[in-house]
Amino acid sequence: MKDRAQTWRTASLTLGYLFLYLPIACLMVFSFNSSSLMTSWSGFSLKWYQQLAGDQALLSAAWLSLRIALLTATAATIIGTWAGYVLVRMGRFRGFALYIGMLTAPLVLPEVVLGISLLLLFVESSKALGWPAGNGMFTIWAGHTTLCVAYVAVVIKSRVRELDRSLEDAALDLGATPLKVFFVITLPLIVPALVAGWLLSFTLSLDDVVIAAFLSGPGYTTLPLEIFSRVRLGLRPEINALATLFILLVGLLVVLAHLMQRRQRGA
Numbered sequence: 001m002k003d004r005a006q007t008w009r010t011a012s013l014t015l016g017y018l019f020l021y022l023p024i025a026c027l028m029v030f031s032f033n034s035s036s037l038m039t040s041w042s043g044f045s046l047k048w049y050q051q052l053a054g055d056q057a058l059l060s061a062a063w064l065s066l067r068i069a070l071l072t073a074t075a076a077t078i079i080g081t082w083a084g085y086v087l088v089r090m091g092r093f094r095g096f097a098l099y100i101g102m103l104t105a106p107l108v109l110p111e112v113v114l115g116i117s118l119l120l121l122f123v124e125s126s127k128a129l130g131w132p133a134g135n136g137m138f139t140i141w142a143g144h145t146t147l148c149v150a151y152v153a154v155v156i157k158s159r160v161r162e163l164d165r166s167l168e169d170a171a172l173d174l175g176a177t178p179l180k181v182f183f184v185i186t187l188p189l190i191v192p193a194l195v196a197g198w199l200l201s202f203t204l205s206l207d208d209v210v211i212a213a214f215l216s217g218p219g220y221t222t223l224p225l226e227i228f229s230r231v232r233l234g235l236r237p238e239i240n241a242l243a244t245l246f247i248l249l250v251g252l253l254v255v256l257a258h259l260m261q262r263r264q265r266g267a
Helices: 002-030 047-054 056-089 096-108 111-129 137-162 166-173 178-189 191-207 210-215 223-231 237-266
Strands: none
Touching: 002 237, 047 056, 047 237, 056 096, 056 137, 056 191, 056 223, 056 237, 096 137, 111 137, 111 210, 137 191, 137 210, 166 178, 178 191, 191 223, 191 237, 210 223, 223 237
């Protein structure tokens, strides 16, 4: 009976991994296909990577998306860490329910609603204050940060809630200020959650279409928008090549994050 259960678990896990990663593996393999057809293998070639190097529109969109994702992940992690910490450690205060509702609203609001709301905000701000002068990198970054802060706060809240408060209480009893306790004791203990929140925000920003569609302006086309605009004419293998490079980049970040977590656990 045990052997049968183990076989079933192994088969289920294998099918699950194949379902998730086989399409990605096919995409990476066909990025080295010499044929321009996406479904027909005709030999190994690097020509699509060479053509990608000359596709300035696609590279510019990828570079813009990468910069926005890096800025979004960093800002969302900083803001979301404080937000999640307040939820767990500061107790209930006046306006606590409103605080939770405002913080978690991006999790339940459709991105279309969020995108329209932010667009109207920036339009009215531009009329009243003359800033921002137009939609571009800043407006996209602000929209992505608004979305990602909620996800980071949820991750940090779960991690802080699991911490043993005795270390923090002992440091407070010894005269440390709450701010010093946070940076010296709490922050190092939640590093794995910080890394997870950063990677999640990076991926959400890099993948976003709806918010970027509302908040982008002339000359500020993100990679998902550029790809979706080309889908109407048919996908080209250069996109497979670019996707492969992004998969390798994200995979490298995940491996580095895993090594950091192992190192911290070992310490």
